[in-house]
Amino acid sequence: MTLHVSPPDTALEPAPLLSAAGVSRFYGERIGCEGVSFDLWPGEVLGIVGESGSGKSTLLRCLAGIDRPDEGEVLFRGGAEPLDIYSVPEQERRRLMRTAWGIVHQNPRDGLRMDVSAGGNVGERLMDRGDRHYGQIRERALDWLSRVEIAGARIDDRPRQFSGGMQQRLQIARVLVSEPRLVFMDEPTGGLDVSVQARLLDLLRVLVRDLGLAAIIVTHDLAVARLLTDRLMVMKDGHVVEQGLTDQVLDDPHHAYTQLLTSAVLTV
């Protein structure tokens, strides 16, 4: 495993890739998330942290085009013109989600087709975007399986024959093969053994940097946030209570809740 090369200087990129403005979602009387605004720039990795029920997954679903927010808008700049993802037709939004975006679910079963071979799971995304050459698709699938450290000999096996860690790596290959510009990840290492987590984290770290991906990662694990993200938003009761550079938020937290979160971590 080689160490990543840092991405090219993104400080002078002209426009954010994704902009959220006043994004809110309510469940009856209860606030899912409220008034969330931020810009995400190309190549930037944003972490959303907070405990269960803080609204971080609700926010992610709004940002990723899965659940329509009750208020606010989400702009995506894939081309020259920014696109309000909830004002375009459903079909257009789905096309965007298949091509320009990727979503890595916490449970690989939500992101994989369990009755389709590993190669088919990876190749399907390529066919979605219009690739038709079987040989090339299989070759790309093999390349991606090796990048996520799955032996090529397993290409025809079904995901249900894989361990949890392998399933998660396969899901990541399926998402990244179509070269999305923006990836959403919901607790990507949740539910995995610690030793498996470390390998997956290292893999994600290298891939995100090498591909210059922009990503939004929801996690309750501050160590994951520190390793993978550039910036953090800390959520509590549906609101962003603190945000900034990841190491600054974790090492010099200012909000009472962030201080509580960071002081609750046991160091080993």
Place this chain on the structure above:
Amino acid sequence: MTTMIRVENVTKAFTLHNQGGVRLPVFDDVNFSVEAGEALVLAGASGAGKSSLLRILYGNYLPSAGHIHITHAGRPVDIVTAVPRTVLDIRRRTLGFVSQFLRVIPRVSALDIVRDPLLARGISPDQASERAKAMLARLNLPERLWNLAPATFSGGEQQRVNIARSFVDPSAIMLIDEPTASLDAANRDVVVELIAEARAKGSAIVGIFHDEAVREKVATRYLDITAFRKAA
């Protein structure tokens, strides 16, 4: 002379919200500048805030008030108010931090850790490897360790990997926190030489050195930060 860091009216206090909101003042209204080629050594008793000041210069701690102007790509940029991606760009290209601890990343070898900043700055892989190996050899890290991940290395070995990474291509500004804490005399001398060489190439250095002999060899100027302690 080129001013690389200009600290303007910097004040720092920690407010501990979960411990009764107690406010711990660290220092008040700090002002100083560091020029290219200088080595400013922070002095003051333990607890005076030397490390806090160094972390503020790096953008790791946020001051309660004031500004830090870092000369980045020829222009002053206030790292206190800069957005995260600008801070990261400043760190990648201008501002290095050398601590006594290596943040170990699973599965990455010592050689790759040292090579990384060279590759990030566009140096060819072959040349980067050559320079990284030369630096590890200079810091007397046994060659059999170069291709291993440092997780199992001793404290002193990890520290030398960290120093090699920091000095293989010195940044225009180097912030150094106790780099020689667990090194033997021979390796301490290598670190002193590396700092002098970086300075000769024009790096501006701000450092904390516990070891008095090292401090005296390195410093071109001292700043006693106890002077900025707020009168209680």
